[in-house]
Amino acid sequence: xxxxxxxxxxxxxxxxxxxxxxxxxxxxxxxxxxxCIKCHRESIGxxxxxxxxxxxxxxxxxxxxxxxxxxxxQRPYIMALIRLEEGPMLTAQIVDTDPGDVEIGKKVSxxxxxxxxxxxxxxxxxxxxxxxxx
Amino acid sequence: MRTLSDVYIIGSGETKYGxxxxxxxxxxxxEAGLKAVEDAGIYSKDIGILxxxxxxxxSINGQNDIGSLIxxxxxLASSNIPAIRVEASSxxxxxxxxxxxxxxxxxxxxxxxxxxxxxxxxxxxSETLDMVGTILDREWExxxxxxxxxxxxxxxxxxxxxxxxxxxSLAMLAVNDHENASKNPNAHFRNKLTLEGAMGATMIADxxxxxxxxxxxxxxxxxxxxxxxxxxxxxxxxxxxxxxxxSQDYLALHSRDSLYxxxxxxxxxxxxxxxxxxxxxxxxxxxIHDSYSIYGLxxxxxxGFAEKGKASQLVGDDIKLNxxxxxxxxxxxxxxxxxMGATGVGQFVEAYLQFKGKAGERQIKNPQYGLLHNMAGxxxxxxxxxxxxx
Numbered sequence: 001x002x003x004x005x006x007x008x009x010x011x012x013x014x015x016x017x018x019x020x021x022x023x024x025x026x027x028x029x030x031x032x033x034x035x036c037i038k039c040h041r042e043s044i045g046x047x048x049x050x051x052x053x054x055x056x057x058x059x060x061x062x063x064x065x066x067x068x069x070x071x072x073x074q075r076p077y078i079m080a081l082i083r084l085e086e087g088p089m090l091t092a093q094i095v096d097t098d099p100g101d102v103e104i105g106k107k108v109s110x111x112x113x114x115x116x117x118x119x120x121x122x123x124x125x126x127x128x129x130x131x132x133x134x
Numbered sequence: 135m136r137t138l139s140d141v142y143i144i145g146s147g148e149t150k151y152g153x154x155x156x157x158x159x160x161x162x163x164x165e166a167g168l169k170a171v172e173d174a175g176i177y178s179k180d181i182g183i184l185x186x187x188x189x190x191x192x193s194i195n196g197q198n199d200i201g202s203l204i205x206x207x208x209x210l211a212s213s214n215i216p217a218i219r220v221e222a223s224s225x226x227x228x229x230x231x232x233x234x235x236x237x238x239x240x241x242x243x244x245x246x247x248x249x250x251x252x253x254x255x256x257x258x259x260s261e262t263l264d265m266v267g268t269i270l271d272r273e274w275e276x277x278x279x280x281x282x283x284x285x286x287x288x289x290x291x292x293x294x295x296x297x298x299x300x301x302x303s304l305a306m307l308a309v310n311d312h313e314n315a316s317k318n319p320n321a322h323f324r325n326k327l328t329l330e331g332a333m334g335a336t337m338i339a340d341x342x343x344x345x346x347x348x349x350x351x352x353x354x355x356x357x358x359x360x361x362x363x364x365x366x367x368x369x370x371x372x373x374x375x376x377x378x379x380x381s382q383d384y385l386a387l388h389s390r391d392s393l394y395x396x397x398x399x400x401x402x403x404x405x406x407x408x409x410x411x412x413x414x415x416x417x418x419x420x421x422i423h424d425s426y427s428i429y430g431l432x433x434x435x436x437x438g439f440a441e442k443g444k445a446s447q448l449v450g451d452d453i454k455l456n457x458x459x460x461x462x463x464x465x466x467x468x469x470x471x472x473x474m475g476a477t478g479v480g481q482f483v484e485a486y487l488q489f490k491g492k493a494g495e496r497q498i499k500n501p502q503y504g505l506l507h508n509m510a511g512x513x514x515x516x517x518x519x520x521x522x523x524x
Contacts, residue, residue, distance in 0.1 A: 059393070060288040060291050060393060061291065062284050062342075064279065064283075065337045066281065066283060066339065067260075068267060070264075074279070077279060079278070079280050079339075081388055089389070091274060091275045091278050091280050091387070091388050093278060104291070115277065115278060125277075
């Protein structure tokens, strides 16, 4: 499977924003974790899948001009740290907006988009990006 | 029963840092290593163990087992000594020094060699960026389009907003690095930088421009560590490693409580100072991991030299070579350069030269203690060492 398996393995989390929840203390994790950082061994066997609403708030952001090869066609793009309603923070792009309209504290919601492509003949990889809430 | 040994640095060697197209990974490593051995006045048969450090040799150069590579081409293969690579992304260098320090301190070895090397210009710049991205969380930061500069930029934006800090304060660190590097013949960039020049450079990840970002450098640095017993028996004089601290934090920035408090740096710094038995006020100079200007600012705070949000008050005259607290006399990561696996070892080379009075035009007067700080990624691992004249 090579590179494909690493993409396929994470697709549930990246396509549908499925995180994890500790059955012991109810802390929600996204990206998913197999062990709770608060309960440690008490969480073993008690971690369950948990859907995120996709709603969140911009904690900080940047406009990336010096970009890796897989993002050459998107240059420049907006990267942000986003605090989800359920609690966790994640790293994602904000799209469909002018960088001048992006501000710390504004509301965003998740959309399903093409994330990156490995050259002309390589894999096209999909996942979540965020758009500004109107 | 063995007792713990004091650990001395008895020699250092370094290549020039920069775009060294004519030199290979192994040539760089061997050049620095041989200079260090010669400087220490030891013979290869004296070396008990060798630690190599490199962050990206496996990715960029397709070469692993850097320990054996360095030992072999330094002519040590037939002595069959232990030789191993230590990797902690951009903190690989100091991580290797720490392992060597522990090996000597434990009494197991009398002489340990550390060689850090990175050869970053053997592939195109955008491909190198792809490799440098391995210092982030590959699955959940890098995959989404984040780069090391983008992560630093997001920290910078939040920091500048929360503490009302102007971009000029970040740029001042780059100006200081370039001023000091202009006096360092091994530095990647020896040109001086004006504040206007630092503010007006090409944007990398807003608000950070090219002058906020350390370069991709080739280079190698090496030091020789020895036990107290060895130093006395051979009547050598070196400088002491007085304290070593290492700590880690969440790999990804989004998992941390604060975007601008580097917990790994706070703890590593506290532990190193406590082991050395000294306070911040006794430190004569700092070498800090300013891979991005914003990190330099928040490291000054997290190492206890300024209150949170207040480091901008320090980055004027105080941090100059003749100031109250010289920062990065070597030129720092921005201007001396950042050959990742060598960078942390290079900080020890600078400290050694400073304490031996061999730092030339950038010599600090009568240093008592130096604090060296090397960091992985956005702060996932930090190492702090305290060194002093013996």
